[in-house]
Amino acid sequence: MLALSDTQIATLVEQIVQLLVTRRQAAYRCTLDELANGLPRAAYLYHGTLAVTQVDAPFLRRLAALDRGVPTVAAVLAAWHYGMQVTLSLHPRWLCHVPVRRLANLQVSLCDDAGNPVHLSPGRLLGYRQVSTLTPGWLLLEPGALISPLAADVLAQGHLHWIRTE
Template identity: 40%
Template sequence: MPTLAPSQIEQIVEQIVTLLRQRERSVLAVRQDDLERGLNAAVWVRHAHLHIQQPTAAFMQQLACADSDWRAVQSVHEAWSLGVQVHVSLHQQLLPQLQVKALCALPLSLSDHRGTAVMLQAGQLVGRSELAGLHDAWLLTAPHTLLTPLARDLLRQHHIHWIRQESPSCN
């Protein structure tokens, strides 16, 4: 096997680093239909981020419940297994139906269809410190979560919309 010169090794390493930096900035935007058809594993060589746009309430339920019978959910799990960061943007009308506790356990971020951040809180109590960096956002909590008086003040001051989960958790 031929030996590479130090300059050749340096050039190869620089090319690899450049490709990894490009991958880190690259986002693959998909719809639920794309996930149901399945994604070619080769896309994760070029993309480190997956943005799922406008999924249905049923998909979000299946994702929260880790229903591996759904091909779309399998696709998301495959992405996670490869270290891909997942973001979901969904219509704000679906927010009250989300499974807060189950989704909190998943490595994903959420926003509404206008790009407004969605924060999930499954704990029994939300205080000011949990909301400190949040502005113009949605706060989704479990049905029995309580907010401290200071947290309620912060909701108003920072234009944070609070929604309590309506749906039951996964069975």
């Protein structure tokens, strides 16, 4: 058995850490149509984030249901299995169709096609605490969700565009 010196071990550990940092910072970008063909193995090895563009409402519903029979959902599940973060980009016209409660339970980040974040609020009551720390972008609320007066004041400032989903 080959014994390594302390210097060799330190060098090896440093190289491994550098590879992991590089992987975490790299994003594999593809469209929803490209995702249907699955991800190449290199995507799992060299990328820490899967960024999917041109996502639509039917895909979001299938993802929220974890429908493994759909190739695009299976690819996202595989990405999660390999420790990748998932970011989905969608056109604002699809925002009212997002299944807020079910997607909020998944490890997924949403943004619009301009890169503005989409925040999900799955609760029945939206208070000041929930909106005060949000970055400008979109806020999706459950149907029938109530908004406290202080939260309404923050929303009225116009930094967050809010939508009640279907």
